[in-house]
Amino acid sequence: MASEVTPADVKYWKKLLNKVLKVGIEVEFNMPTAVVQCNKANPSCVCKYFAPENMDACWSLCKYHNKCQLFAEKKCLGTACSMFISWCVVCNERELKCDECALALSPDKDPDKLREKIIGILSPNNSYGTISKSGVHSIVGDGSLLGGKKAKGLEVVTIGRRVDYWEFFKMAKNILSTATKNGAWANERCSIHMHLLASYYNESSFFSNSLEKPIPNVIMANFHQLIRRYQNALVWMSMGLDDPNHLTRWEKFRVSILPLSAVKHRMADIKQLAYELAGGRKYSIANYMNTAFDENGDATILHVELRHMDCVISPSIIAAMACLNHALMIKAVEISKYGLLKLPGENWFTEASKMKNCILNNTKPYGEGDRFGKTERVLPNKNYYIKEAYSLIQQLKHILIKTGPAYEVLEKLAEMPAALLRVEGRSWDDIESYMAVPLEQESLLHITLSEYMDLRLIKSGTSEEWIEAVSNHIWESSPKVVAELNFKKPQDLKKAVNDIISSGLRDGEMLWSDRLNSMVSI
Numbered sequence: 001m002a003s004e005v006t007p008a009d010v011k012y013w014k015k016l017l018n019k020v021l022k023v024g025i026e027v028e029f030n031m032p033t034a035v036v037q038c039n040k041a042n043p044s045c046v047c048k049y050f051a052p053e054n055m056d057a058c059w060s061l062c063k064y065h066n067k068c069q070l071f072a073e074k075k076c077l078g079t080a081c082s083m084f085i086s087w088c089v090v091c092n093e094r095e096l097k098c099d100e101c102a103l104a105l106s107p108d109k110d111p112d113k114l115r116e117k118i119i120g121i122l123s124p125n126n127s128y129g130t131i132s133k134s135g136v137h138s139i140v141g142d143g144s145l146l147g148g149k150k151a152k153g154l155e156v157v158t159i160g161r162r163v164d165y166w167e168f169f170k171m172a173k174n175i176l177s178t179a180t181k182n183g184a185w186a187n188e189r190c191s192i193h194m195h196l197l198a199s200y201y202n203e204s205s206f207f208s209n210s211l212e213k214p215i216p217n218v219i220m221a222n223f224h225q226l227i228r229r230y231q232n233a234l235v236w237m238s239m240g241l242d243d244p245n246h247l248t249r250w251e252k253f254r255v256s257i258l259p260l261s262a263v264k265h266r267m268a269d270i271k272q273l274a275y276e277l278a279g280g281r282k283y284s285i286a287n288y289m290n291t292a293f294d295e296n297g298d299a300t301i302l303h304v305e306l307r308h309m310d311c312v313i314s315p316s317i318i319a320a321m322a323c324l325n326h327a328l329m330i331k332a333v334e335i336s337k338y339g340l341l342k343l344p345g346e347n348w349f350t351e352a353s354k355m356k357n358c359i360l361n362n363t364k365p366y367g368e369g370d371r372f373g374k375t376e377r378v379l380p381n382k383n384y385y386i387k388e389a390y391s392l393i394q395q396l397k398h399i400l401i402k403t404g405p406a407y408e409v410l411e412k413l414a415e416m417p418a419a420l421l422r423v424e425g426r427s428w429d430d431i432e433s434y435m436a437v438p439l440e441q442e443s444l445l446h447i448t449l450s451e452y453m454d455l456r457l458i459k460s461g462t463s464e465e466w467i468e469a470v471s472n473h474i475w476e477s478s479p480k481v482v483a484e485l486n487f488k489k490p491q492d493l494k495k496a497v498n499d500i501i502s503s504g505l506r507d508g509e510m511l512w513s514d515r516l517n518s519m520v521s522i
Contacts, residue, residue, distance in 0.1 A: 005216050010337045013219060014330060017198065020210035021302075021329060022160030023168070023322045024137075024195035027175060028311055029154040029184035031111035031147030047088055048097045055079075061087040111148040114183045115139070118154065121178050128200040128208065131159050135171040144253075145189055154184050160197050163326040165404025166439065168319035176313055188241060188249040188371045190311035192318065194325050197290075197303040214298035218340055220291075221262035223304070223332035224270060225341040227286045228258055231308070232355050233388035234285075236378075237410070238321065239359075239419035240310030244379060246372035247419040250362035254285040254307040258349075258356055263342055268293035283307065285360075304329075312418045313428040316409050316435040323406035324392075327399040355384055389414035401507045405437035445496055448474060448481050450521055453510070459517035463501070466512075466519055471497045 005013075050059045060078060063085040065071045070081075078084065088094065119139050125132040137159040145153020156175050161167055199209040227234070239248040255278040260270050271291060274284035282289050282305070290303035306325050312318065335341055343349065358377040362370075378385070393400070393410045400407040412435055421431045452458055452470050460466040471494035474481055487493040501519060504510030513520045 004339070005218055005336045007337050009216065010333055013215065013333045013336075016212070017329060017333060019162075020198045021326060022162055022195075022197055023326050024160035024197060025158045025168070025172070025318065025322060026193040026195070027156045027172075027179075027318075028142060028145060028190040028192070029156075029179050029186055030145050030189060031114060031152075031154055031185075032109050032183045033111070033147045045096050045101075047091070047094045049095070050088070058091070059086050059088050063087055063090055109183070111183065112150045115141075115148060115151065115154055118178055118182050118184070121182075122156070122175065124157075128159060131161070134174055135159060135161060136175065146187075147183075153189075154179060160195060160200070163323055163403050165319050165323050165406045168322045169315050169404075172318040173315035176315055176318075180313065186240070186311035186313060188246070188310075191249065191253065191307065192238075192309040192311055192321075194306045194309070194322060195303060196306070196325055196329055199301040199303055209301060211300065211302060214294055214296070214300045215302060216336070217267055217293075217297040217299070219333050219336045220267040220299050222336050222341045223329055224257070224260075224262045224267060224286065225343060226328050226332055227306075228260070228262075229341070229343055230388060230392040231256060231258055231285060232352060232359060232385060233392045233414075234306075234308040235360050236385040237389050237413040237417055238309040238312070239375075239417045240312040240422070241372070241419050242422035243372075244423055245374065245376045246370075247375040247378055247417075247423070248310055248359065248373045250364075250371045250373050251360045252363045252366075252371070253283045254360070255279075255283055255363065256356055256360055257284055257286050258353060261343075263340060266293075266297040267291075267299070268297050310419070312431075314418060314432045314435055316432060316437065317413065317418060319404075320406040320409035320413065320435075323400055323403040324396065324410060326403070327396040330399050331396055351384075355381060359385070386415060398508070402509075408437050409435050444481055444484055446500060448478060449497065449500060453519050453521045456516060456518050461517065463512040463519060466517070467494065467498055467501055 047059065049057060051057055054060075055078070062068065062071065062076070062078070062081065062083075064083060065076070065087075068076065068083075070076050122134045122136045122139065123132055124134070124136040124138045126138050128137065135158045136156055138157045140155050140157065141148060141151025142153050142155045145155070147153055156179065158171060158175070161171070198211050200207065235248060241247050241249065255274075257270075257274055257277070260273050260277065262270060265273065267288070271288040271293065274287065275282065275289060278284040278287075285307050287305040287307065290301070290305070291299055292301035294300050309321060358381060359373065359375060361373055390411075393407060393414055397407055400410070416434075418431050418435075421434065426434070449470070452473075458466060458469045458473060460469050471490065474497070475487075475490045475493050482493065485493075485496070487496070501510060504521070505512075508522065510519055510521050512518075
């Protein structure tokens with residue numbers, strides 16, 4: 001039975017989690033699969049001085065010339081002699097043409113050296129106590145990835161960051177750019193995992209918990225129910241492959257949690273059931289193995305791993321999905337005052353299960369072939385997935401708009417996931433250009449209005465009167481602002497001020513305070 005929470009509890013948990021909840025991101029890449037074919041000292045390779053057409057070159061000198069009577073008598077037959085062995089075999093001045101050789105493995109193709117270079121650039125600090133300049137905690141290999149002898153592939157693990165679209169964007173852009181410029185690449189073996197956490201927990205060395213008291217079971221249960229409800233939408237928006245029949249990777253490493261209802265089970269039990277459903281491993285689409293529950297079923301440690309994404313080489317998509325996953329937890333808090341979320345019913349479950357099997361399937365053993373999902377039935381049913389995706393992001397819009405432009409990116413993803421753009425032949429650079437939202441620099445007028453709000457320079461009875469008074473004051477006392485923004489008359493300035501305030505009120509960035517008689521920035 002889910003515990004009840006009051007509106008005051010919801011207010012507390014929403015405020016706390018908005019402050020302490022972090023999102024950690026893991027990005028997987030393959031590395032080049034070239035095999036080292038020589039050590040640039042192969043005795044069978046010819047010297048750069050060897051030229052068959054030049055019979056007077058050093059190579060045509062016989063190894064035995066200083067012992068041969070015929071050579072001394074200038075009767076040497078040269079290379080036609082049955083005893084001829086080229087001087088090359090004993091020459092100490094031999095030089096190979098490795099720079100021109102297609103078979104020599106250059107450093108830009110050596111996966112282990114490239115991985116070391118990426119580690120050097122991103123400089124992971126391997127610490128949960130501080131954030132490195134790149135945001136990267138560690139870089140490791142993974143046996144399911146390709147490329148390398150010392151380790152396989154490349155898995156970049158970031159430390160958890162508090163939610164902000166542009167911070168996620170800049171971090172992801174740096175990681176993706178650094179990795180791909182140094183040979184990293186993605187296919188159906190690669191994915192992105194996101195961790196929602198208010199705790200770092202390592203049994204042997206590190207523990208940090210930002211929770212002041214356990215999270216009620218009903219909040220965690222509602223989060224789980226939201227993931228179940230929108231699992232198909234999450235997979236749809238995260239697809240990143242380029243074949244209509246294989247738009248996304250297999251289910252093996254992200255087993256569906258659709259059968260696990262939090263109405264029937266406590267979250268402490270779902271943690272174990274999801275583990276068992278994934279074959280006794282952490283590979284459920286929502287993994288709760290690092291979350292701890294007390295005897296009441298409430299969460300004492302919060303750390304959930306979400307595994308629905310393919311590896312998408314787009315910082316805009318990664319940043320938007322990080323914000324979306326964060327918003328799901330905040331939404332779970334908001335709805336908990338109404339009790340436990342019950343999904344629509346048997347008809348919904350039947351349809352959701354059918355559509356799940358279209359987009360998320362294939363859990364065959366590792367050695368039995370491909371790692372693709374079989375998605376030939378996805379595009380004929382794309383209207384279902386688009387509808388589900390829009391339903392998801394509209395539920396979260398009021399949360400998302402406070403984190404940056406995540407909602408704008410997610411709108412594009414709901415209609416056209418990266419996989420569909422790749423099917424059209426678009427490159428990852430093209431996809432990022434399509435998804436990207438320009439970073440607007442704060443205008444001089446924004447800065448000026450912030451000063452009026454923060455310092456309470458103008459007070460008025462209503463918001464309309466405040467806008468009128470501020471506009472008039474700027475027009476009369478700030479000629480620099482008026483000139484730089486090229487306002488021709490007071491009405492132009494007032495309209496610009498009104499547009500900024502209206503946008504701020506709509507996006508929850510400002511509010512009108514009757515007590516202060518002023519607009520306030522949040």
